[in-house]
C-alpha cells in the first residue's frame with residue numbers, strides 16, 4: 715500500500731504538525747496551502763515536505779492539484795482535511811460573505827478534496843480520510859454561527875461517508891480539537907485567551923503535536939476498525 719499523505723492547510727499550525735508527524739511515521743507528505751503565508755510554506759518545504767498551493771474552496775483547483783500530487787508522488791492513501799478559516803462575528807452583524815467564505819473552505823472544502831480522491835481509494839480498496847472539525851462544531855460558539863455550522867457539517871459528512879467507504883476498505887474519521895495554541899488562537903486578545911484557558915479543565919491550551927499524534931493513529935493499520943468516529947481532543951472542556 716502506498717504511503718502517500720495529503721494534508722490540506724499543511725503548511726502551518728496544526729496542519730504543519732500533522733505533516734511533520736506523518737513524515738516521521740514514514741509517509742511521503744504533500745502539504746497543501748492557500749498562499750497567505752509563503753514563508754510558512756517555504757519552511758515546511760525545507761523539512762522535506764512537498765508543498766502545493768491551491769484553495770480547497772475551488773473544486774477545479776482541488777482536482778488539478780490532486781492530479782499533480784499523484785503525478786509527482788503516487789496515489790494518495792491518506793487525506794487529512796485540515797484547512798480551515800474563521801470569519802467571526804455575532805450573527806446580527808455577520809455578512810453573507812463571512813458566512814460563505816467559511817462554508818466554502820471549512821465545509822465545501824471537504825467535498826472538493828475528498829470527491830476527486832474517492833474513486834481511486836475505492837478502486838485500491840484502501841483509504842484513510844481524517845477530517846479536522848472543532849469543539850465548536852460539537853457545542854456551538856457565540857460569534858461563530860458560520861464556523862460552528864460548517865464544523866458540525868464536517869461531522870455529518872464523516873459519519874455518512876464512513877458508511878459508504880466501509881466495504882471498500884476506506885475509514886473516515888474526525889478529530890475535534892479544543893483550543894490549540896496556533897496562530898488562529900494566539901490572534902485573539904490576551905484577555906479573551908486567558909478566559910478560554912480558564913474554561914479548560916486541564917488548565918492549558920493544547921499542542922498542535924497532540925492533534926497530529928491522533929491523526930497518525932487514525933491513519934495507521936491499528937485503527938482499521940475505527941470508522942465514523944470522532945476523537946475529542948479538548949482537555950476535558952466539552953464531554954460528548
Ligand code: NDP
Nearest residue numbers: 723727728748749750751769770797798848893894896898
Ligand atoms: P492556521 O490558521 O494556523 O492554519 C491554517 C492553514 O490552512 C494554513 O496552512 C492555511 O494556508 C490553510 N488554508 C486556509 N484556507 C485555505 C484554503 N482555502 N485552501 C487551502 N488551504 C487553506 O489554522 P489552525 O492550525 O489553527 O487550524 C487548523 C484546523 O484546525 C482548522 O480546520 C481549524 O478550524 C481547526 N481547529 C483549530 C483549533 C485551534 O485551536 N487552533 C481548534 C479547533 C479546530 P495559508 O498559510 O496559505 O493561509
